[in-house]
Amino acid sequence: MLAIWEREKVPVGHILIEENAEAERIGFVLDGLLAMVKTLPDGRRHIIGLLTPADLFGRAFNGKSGYRIEALTDAELLTCPRTPFEELLTRSPEAERLFLLNVLDELDAAREWVMVLGSGKVVQRVASLLLILCRHKVQGAIAPRAPINLHIQLKRVDIAHLLGTSPESLSRSFKQLERDGIIAINTPYNMDVLDLCELTEAAGNALLIEDFGL
Amino acid sequence: MLAIWEREKVPVGHILIEENAEAERIGFVLDGLLAMVKTLPDGRRHIIGLLTPADLFGRAFNGKSGYRIEALTDAELLTCPRTPFEELLTRSPEAERLFLLNVLDELDAAREWVMVLGSGKVVQRVASLLLILCRHKVQGAIAPRAPINLHIQLKRVDIAHLLGTSPESLSRSFKQLERDGIIAINTPYNMDVLDLCELTEAAGNALLIEDFGL
DNA sequence: CCGATTCATTGATGCCCGTCAACGAGATGC
DNA sequence: GCATCTCGTTGACGGGCATCAATGAATCGG
Structure with a gap:
């Protein structure tokens, strides 16, 4: 039964x-960490979204993928061929329900990105990204006023493409957040969020702090 | 059975x-035409996405809506209470499958918007929006080189918020596309797309013309 | 028929940020 | 240990665009 996985x-x-x-x-x-990447004819590449552990990738039922799925880091996966998977969904309403809920979550995430990308300046988008990463990290648990340590697995170029900006502007935004005492940059891939409230403020309130239950 | 609708x-x-x-x-x-609208604390409002005829709105199963659903024009709807709808999906796998396919389409649309918003200059985003509207209009039917007439049901302010820009910049972009001979603006709410190929070009190829089957 | 309101457009101005360029740091290989 | 490559950062510059302000066109209400 589970032999297909x-x-x-x-x-x-x-x-x-x-x-x-x-x-x-x-x-x-x-x-x-995986990414959905769209390559433009002029060679520029644009990251549409990230796939983190517990996320589902590949598309059932509805045709071709408009973007490439690429591993941004070494990754471990649990996969199965498409056709048996679709048959599984058809046979088991429970499985289909789980799949549906997963897709609904993905839809929420995608709409959240639309929000982030559509509004405001680069610093706000950077702050929003950090907020989302923090939310992943604390996972509902109330974070005290203690700093939140973040492991960024992405290169600057990738973050830039994800946020629709350039590595240079991105670097300046990080520095600005650091000058404002909101974050501390240990290495390019490791930083601490010092003040969640001010970070939310810097995000232009696009993502409400209520999401954290604070 | 259908009395709930x-x-x-x-x-x-x-x-x-x-x-x-x-x-x-x-x-x-x-x-x-409906819209998903997110209101920011500073009063600015941001349109996340549009809902056109045949689209589904409201959320089953997964909690609160992060955005407001608002009618941008007078609209006609087919609705039913949430709970009976969820029961319907639970009882009927066929209905659940249809719902799932619909959500998958919405997910594609949302990711497409992420693409559009993330890349390029305002003119490109405007061109992309027009391309999407054209695709809705011709609906798979191969459009000849004849102009495509578009009824825009949105006010300039709404289009601007949808594309993450200002009404002023939007107006200038429209004018530029008209100067380039790509579109003709009859009234603010009615325009003709004169050259689909050049429009695709102007969109920065973010949306490929292959989508039209051309 | 005329004021009031809403909306689209246009112009002027300043700033954000994308681009080009150079530099520094760390990793890798011979 | 040195050359080379990749990546992140910093500086300078110019263009795109958001903002403010004013005008024009269209709709609405009395």
Whole structure:
């Protein structure tokens, strides 16, 4: 019954689903970080969204993927071929319900990105990204006023493409947040969020602090 | 069985679902135009997405709505209370499958917006919006080189918020597209797309012309 | 028929930020 | 240990665009 599922490891840079191709496999992210990447004809690439552990990738039922699924870090996956997966959903209403709920969450996440990208200046978008990362980290647990340590697994270029800006502007925004005492940059891939409230303020309140239950 | 469904008309400006409230009703758009609107604390409002005829609004299963559903024009709807709708989905796998496919389409649309908003200059975003409207209009039918007439149901302010820009910049972008001979502006709410290929070009190829089957 | 309101457009101005360029730091390989 | 490569940061510059302000056009109400 569960024999269709297969555990696999992929290295950084590995392409799981090519752009404009039928997805052959469906899968969950167990560990690591994947990205949905759209390559423009002029060579520029744009990151549409991230896939973190517990997220589902690949598309069932509705045709080709408009973007590439790519591993941003070494990653561990749980995958299965598309057709058996679709049959599973058809046979088991429980599985289909779980899948539906997952897709609804993805929809919320996508709309949240629309919000972030649509409004405001670069600093606000950076702050919003950090807020989302913090939310992932604390996961509902009330964070005290203690600093929140973040491991950024993304290169600056990738973050820039994700936020629709350039690495240079991104760097300046980080520095500004640091000057304002909102974050502390330890290394390019490790920073502490010192004040969640001010960070929310800096995000232009696009993402409400209520999300944290504070 | 179908008694739970109710046909209703709402006037422009009517709010169907308030921000951060449980959706009491689920429904389809039959005619008119709805929008998902997020109101920022500073009073500015941001349009996350549009709902056109055949689209589904309101959320089943997963909690509160993060945005308001508002009628941008007089609209005609087919709605039913949320709870019976959820029971319907639970009882009927066929209905749940249809709902799932609809949500998957919404997800694609949302990701497309992420693309549009994330890349490029204002003119490109305007061109992308026009492309999407054209795609709605021709609906798979191959459009000849004849001009495509578009009825824009949105005010300039709303389009601006949708594209993450200001009405002034929007106006200038429209004018530029007209100067380039790509569109003709008859009235603020009615324009012709004269050259689909050049429009695609102006969109920065973010949305490929392949979508039209051309 | 005329004022009031709403909305689209246009112009002027200042700033944000995308681009180009150079530099520094860390990692890798021979 | 040095050359090389990748990546992040910083500086300078110019253009795009948000903002403010004014005008014009259209709709509405009395």
